[in-house]
Every structure is written in C-alpha cells, then in structure tokens.
Amino acid sequence: CVGSCAIWWLEEGTGSQDSWVLFSELPLTLSSPFHINCLYFPFLQEECQNYVRVLIVYGKKVFTCGTNAFSPVCSSRQVGNVSKTIDKINGVARCPYDPRHNSTAVITSRGELYAATVIDFSGRDPAIYRSLGKVPPLRTAQYNSKWLNEPNFIAAYDIGLFTYFFFRENAVEHDCGKTVYSRVARVCKNDIGGRFLLEDTWTTFMKARLNCSRSGEIPFYYNELQSTFYLPEQDLIYGVFTTNVNSIAASAVCAFNLSAITQAFNGTFRYQENPRSAWLPTINPIPNFQCGTLNDNSPNENLTERILQDAQRLFLMNDVVQPVSVDPYVTQDSIRFSKLVVDIVQGKDTLYHVMYIGTGKRIQV
Structure with a gap:
C-alpha cells in the first residue's frame, strides 16, 4: 500500500456469514524533505512514495516500515488507535530502500525484530x-x-x-x-x-x-x-x-x-x-x-x-x-x-486443508 493502509478484520459468523470489516485506516504520510530530494531524479517518480514493506500486528501494537522515498522509516502504533504514532525509528536494515526489493520480517514474543532485507541503497548488501x-x-x-x-x-x-x-x-x-x-x-x-x-x-x-x-x-x-x-x-x-x-x-x-x-x-x-x-x-x-x-x-x-x-x-x-x-x-x-493461504476446515469425518491461491489476476480455491 502507498500513502495509507486499510486494516481489515475478519468477523466470524456461521457458514457463509463471515464478513470482512474495515478496522482502521493507517495513514503513512511521506516526510516532505525526503520526498522533495527524491523527486530530483525524474526516473524515480513512481518510487518516490512511502511503500509499506513491513506490517506486523503483535499484541496490542502495530509495527510498520515504509520505504519513505528511499529513506526507510519504521513506526509503532496502538491497535485501537493506529492514527497516532507511539514511536518512530530508522528503517534501515528493517525495510528496503527500493519498493521493488522483496523483504520479510517477524517480531518474536520477546519483542525482537528479525528482518530479511537489503541494507544499502544499491540493493547489493x-x-x-x-x-x-x-x-x-x-x-x-x-x-x-x-x-x-x-x-x-x-x-x-x-x-x-x-x-x-x-x-x-x-x-x-x-x-x-x-x-x-x-x-x-x-x-x-x-x-x-x-x-x-x-x-x-x-x-x-x-x-x-x-x-x-x-x-x-x-x-x-x-x-x-x-x-x-x-x-x-x-x-x-x-x-x-x-x-x-x-x-x-x-x-x-x-x-x-x-x-x-x-x-x-x-x-x-x-x-x-x-x-x-x-x-x-x-x-x-x-x-x-x-x-x-x-x-x-x-x-x-x-x-x-x-x-x-x-x-x-x-x-x-x-x-x-x-x-x-x-x-x-x-x-x-x-x-x-503468486500467493497462498491455507485454512483448516472440519468435514464430516476428517479435517480438510482448503488452499486459496492467488495468481496475480484472480484467486483459486
């Protein structure tokens, strides 16, 4: 997501009554000095945004990291009030500079962040x-x-x-x-x-x-x-x-x-x-x-x-x-x-693994 992220919650019902509801919208505005500096390079216009590459909900907090126009930044927010930033830290080594670089991260129960990403601007580290x-x-x-x-x-x-x-x-x-x-x-x-x-x-x-x-x-x-x-x-x-x-x-x-x-x-x-x-x-x-x-x-x-x-x-x-x-x-x-989600469903006599597979164009079950 760019600019803001919509966080959706799945409300469980019975059978086909499950429904997705909008829990909150997470604003992720650009730091203007970084955005202005980035725009000096015409070939990077599309990348000069704040692309969210890390979004982790743990406990009662939401941890996010964005590319911030090639100046990565991370922030923590409360689940019940994501519009308010509790803390903001440098995103280098936690989030890539370039939104085209793949990355992943997880926060452990002890609050340690493990991130797999590229650390430098060129993407060579x-x-x-x-x-x-x-x-x-x-x-x-x-x-x-x-x-x-x-x-x-x-x-x-x-x-x-x-x-x-x-x-x-x-x-x-x-x-x-x-x-x-x-x-x-x-x-x-x-x-x-x-x-x-x-x-x-x-x-x-x-x-x-x-x-x-x-x-x-x-x-x-x-x-x-x-x-x-x-x-x-x-x-x-x-x-x-x-x-x-x-x-x-x-x-x-x-x-x-x-x-x-x-x-x-x-x-x-x-x-x-x-x-x-x-x-x-x-x-x-x-x-x-x-x-x-x-x-x-x-x-x-x-x-x-x-x-x-x-x-x-x-x-x-x-x-x-x-x-x-x-x-x-x-x-x-x-x-x-491209993507996969698996759900466990109780059948009459056994458990079934239902796979939802994304292809970039549609989802298959």
Missing part, C-alpha cells in the same frame, strides 16, 4: 538482521555470496528456539550455469555472535534447499518459491513454487513438515574448500551447539576459535528438504501462482 529487544544486533556475513546470493526473501516465522526464513536465491553450489534454488534458513534466537571471529554476525546461521518437483526418471523442478503459509497446529508449511521467469510458466504447491526441515539441519553440511574445488559433504561437528545451551552469565564462553571457524564456513546443508508427498499437491501449467 542483503542481510538477515536482528534488532530491538534486549539481545545484541546480529546480521549475516556482509558481501559474502555463499551466505546469501541475490536473495528474494519470502517469509519469516518464530518457531521454538529458532527463527526461520524462506527465500529463493542464485545457487552457489550449482556448477553448470546460473540457476535459482528455494531455501529455508534458520538462526538460534539466543545467538549472541562471536568473539574476534563473526563479531556482530550470526554463529548459528544454516540454510537448506527446498525440493518441490514432479517425480519421474528426470524430475521436473519448480525452483522458485513465491509464497508460504505456516500451519502451527500441524507443524506444516505450505509453499507456492514456480518455474523460472524465462521458461514456460508452470506452478505447484508443496507442503513440508517441520520435522523434515529439522532433519536436514541436523545432517551433514556441504562445503567448498576453494573456488576450484567441488562442493562435498562435510560432517556436522557440533549440531545445534548453541541453541538452548547458553550460560546466561557468560553466554559466549563456550565459543572456541574452532567452533567459530566452523560456523564461518559451514552453513549450507547437504541434504535437501523433501516435501510431505512425492508429487506436489497442486500443479498447473501456463500460469504462475
């Missing part, structure tokens, strides 16, 4: 960044394409000891040309960074590939993740996948158990010794060495130099996260799915 709360700010390694390689961030979830991020990126481990893989990454929420090595940087960052494909002698892969939806009641994550934009349009919906994701993260790593070496499986030296084991008095006393060296080089998992079913739940050719 992507990062998964933690701020706010009582823990120190951390980010992914800067200008290291092996950690993040031109990612498009899709979603973030606060689950248990971890924060999970879903995105697609150029695959560094793919040796034959350029291709895009879909990923799930996670970090420990009690990570406090390294000492000497990986200072102000995640020491628990890991990522794995998500597989959504049609089975066969030569599988047909849907490599580009577009949207996800998490069902916490069943520890299930649905994802919309498509083919590359330069290929024939095709889409699929796959679902992944959280246990399958955990299994991949507990497995071996894939590591490249040098640019001329192949990517080879490497044993995981200390699985989950930090999560849930930190000493509150000296939280990083167990971070030896060897552990930090391993954390710096071992982050890509060797095993691919496999979906619940061999084939996707839904496939459709000649169309690109």
Whole structure:
C-alpha cells in the first residue's frame, strides 16, 4: 500500500456469514524533505512514495516500515488507535530502500525484530538482521555470496528456539550455469555472535534447499518459491513454487513438515574448500551447539576459535528438504501462482486443508 493502509478484520459468523470489516485506516504520510530530494531524479517518480514493506500486528501494537522515498522509516502504533504514532525509528536494515526489493520480517514474543532485507541503497548488501529487544544486533556475513546470493526473501516465522526464513536465491553450489534454488534458513534466537571471529554476525546461521518437483526418471523442478503459509497446529508449511521467469510458466504447491526441515539441519553440511574445488559433504561437528545451551552469565564462553571457524564456513546443508508427498499437491501449467493461504476446515469425518491461491489476476480455491 502507498500513502495509507486499510486494516481489515475478519468477523466470524456461521457458514457463509463471515464478513470482512474495515478496522482502521493507517495513514503513512511521506516526510516532505525526503520526498522533495527524491523527486530530483525524474526516473524515480513512481518510487518516490512511502511503500509499506513491513506490517506486523503483535499484541496490542502495530509495527510498520515504509520505504519513505528511499529513506526507510519504521513506526509503532496502538491497535485501537493506529492514527497516532507511539514511536518512530530508522528503517534501515528493517525495510528496503527500493519498493521493488522483496523483504520479510517477524517480531518474536520477546519483542525482537528479525528482518530479511537489503541494507544499502544499491540493493547489493542483503542481510538477515536482528534488532530491538534486549539481545545484541546480529546480521549475516556482509558481501559474502555463499551466505546469501541475490536473495528474494519470502517469509519469516518464530518457531521454538529458532527463527526461520524462506527465500529463493542464485545457487552457489550449482556448477553448470546460473540457476535459482528455494531455501529455508534458520538462526538460534539466543545467538549472541562471536568473539574476534563473526563479531556482530550470526554463529548459528544454516540454510537448506527446498525440493518441490514432479517425480519421474528426470524430475521436473519448480525452483522458485513465491509464497508460504505456516500451519502451527500441524507443524506444516505450505509453499507456492514456480518455474523460472524465462521458461514456460508452470506452478505447484508443496507442503513440508517441520520435522523434515529439522532433519536436514541436523545432517551433514556441504562445503567448498576453494573456488576450484567441488562442493562435498562435510560432517556436522557440533549440531545445534548453541541453541538452548547458553550460560546466561557468560553466554559466549563456550565459543572456541574452532567452533567459530566452523560456523564461518559451514552453513549450507547437504541434504535437501523433501516435501510431505512425492508429487506436489497442486500443479498447473501456463500460469504462475503468486500467493497462498491455507485454512483448516472440519468435514464430516476428517479435517480438510482448503488452499486459496492467488495468481496475480484472480484467486483459486
């Protein structure tokens, strides 16, 4: 949304009596100096607005971040009175400068903001960044394409000891040309960074590939993740996948158990010794060495130099996260799915998962 956001609430009724009602309109006016400066560049007229890229309702507050004419800004408001700003903070590393850059964010129960976005004006410094709360700010390694390689961030979830991020990126481990893989990454929420090595940087960052494909002698892969939806009641994550934009349009919906994701993260790593070496499986030296084991008095006393060296080089998992079913739940050719919402409906004898799929032009059920 630009300029203002309308917040809608779903009032539950019986059967077809559910209805959407306008809860409030959220004004998001531009800071005039930034808008005026931006307008000096004629080719940026359309982007010189306040595009909302983060909108999170948590507790009794609404947290928003907007591009603010390439000068990102974030604000907090009360749910019952969103027209009044409680607090305003710098939006850099929490919201992209450019509205065309994909980003995602989540606020944990402890008030920590985890954002996946680009930090610089040029869009060349992507990062998964933690701020706010009582823990120190951390980010992914800067200008290291092996950690993040031109990612498009899709979603973030606060689950248990971890924060999970879903995105697609150029695959560094793919040796034959350029291709895009879909990923799930996670970090420990009690990570406090390294000492000497990986200072102000995640020491628990890991990522794995998500597989959504049609089975066969030569599988047909849907490599580009577009949207996800998490069902916490069943520890299930649905994802919309498509083919590359330069290929024939095709889409699929796959679902992944959280246990399958955990299994991949507990497995071996894939590591490249040098640019001329192949990517080879490497044993995981200390699985989950930090999560849930930190000493509150000296939280990083167990971070030896060897552990930090391993954390710096071992982050890509060797095993691919496999979906619940061999084939996707839904496939459709000649169309690109864009968004997904899943509802659980009680049938006569069992529960049904009803998928609402957006295509950019219409919604399918």
